[in-house]
Amino acid sequence: MVELRHLRYFCVVAEELNLTRAAKKLFIAQPPLTRQIKQLEEEVGADLFVRVPRGLTLTPAGLFFYQHATQILSKVSVTLEETRRVAQSGKSVFGIGFVPSIFYGQLPSMVRRLRQKTKAEIMLYELKTGEQLEALKSGKIDIGFGRIHIKDDEIEQTTLFQEPMLVALPKGHPLANKPISIFDLAKLPFILYPAGQSPTFADICLELFVKNGLSVRVNQQVNDIQTALGLVASEMGFALVPEQVKRINRDDVEFVELEDKSLTCPVICSQRKEAHNDIMLSAINILNELVTNRTTGKYP
Template identity: 75%
Template structure:
């Protein structure tokens, strides 16, 4: 089996039409049909169900497609990182993050790791689910997010539980007091991020549903910055992690919840493999920064 077989298969799996896939690959349809048939014969399974008007993936085909995409992505990342190493002579260390964790201590980790002359630090803004995919392909080496996703190839560690705050317009009637979840349920909510579950938005909705409360979603947006801008426009409230206090707006206040047990985790994701020297350094820095944050010390 060659990489071109995987590329051909992925193109057909995406299009579910041999004619369209052949056009996408800039090859004729008959040789593409032969290559797919040869791939199925080599593996010993049927990857596609053939229908008069197109194709569908078999269960085996679905499984193979998922892993074929990871293999191709891994190859692409490996080539890109090899070129970087050749140019800089440094190890490539990728960090994935959701924006809300970078308002607190974690930029310090990046700054300190960049002082290591043997490593080139590359940052990627990624949702937690995307971080896990990026870890598997080698695009990143560590991910910082807020969602637990069970995956046998990935280890996830909770670094800390961060208190949640309520973002309100500064002139809102509730802006000067602690707030209950029941009071919030009566207000329109700005939810973030948009996209495939699970996300931080799911955590926020679950906080209400666990208390038997429904909440009215006024708007769902992609990021926390946009959510705060809509709060400033008096469109509703947003739930935000405590770290956001370090990024202030004059027209938005952050108010404590009456229930202090309502928190959001900060989760570190890594591949299940022995730690490299740079990973050991990153882990040590993270442990130190988390301890600082727990004790109210900020670098």
């Protein structure tokens, strides 16, 4: 039978790719660790490692096993942490992941109403869409809100609505007095966010230019929207932002509409493909109402 200790030992060996270093990290002797890995391979029925001159390397089966073993261990860790939290507070825990630009819309209203209706302890995590999918699979969050479609057999993604894009310009910019064409924007330096591995909201922004046969000069690439707006205010360039961001009160930045109203970005909800509990059902009901408010121009 495969036990959690086997998974922990295996993951450390897979990360170190050296039995001596792994044994030292696990505070056990190397021979018992070698026996544990051998037992695991026998239980799995496949070789997980191949010996090479300077240590070990993962077989294709080993790589597959490592990817799933890390998810299992992460889920166990999250479950233990949330169990302790439930024991201490007496409340169920409901995790929500979000990208920053979503938070300036109706997410705070959803959290407030969900807490009132369910008495659950709501945990909020700022995560990129790809990170949300991993957090959903590990059990760290129960629902996520992002802007990127990523195919995953374990996750269901739904586009809630398409949100208009706005241009963030420094206060008093000559182009800030009327809707701007994307062709005029292509002549200006671009503040792109977030930085990091694709896919991100930055890819959506760049695609708006590419599909029109335009190239842009990226002046800065930053991790968060507040830094991007700070650079805009410093006259370092412009930024493209979702409409919800205009709710940020800054007196040194102007949010200007684009001429082409079809230039939008999606708001996407991600969930695990599983039966919904009472808290999730309440969250979905509240979410549906808020989305209707948003798409019909009403706000709570």
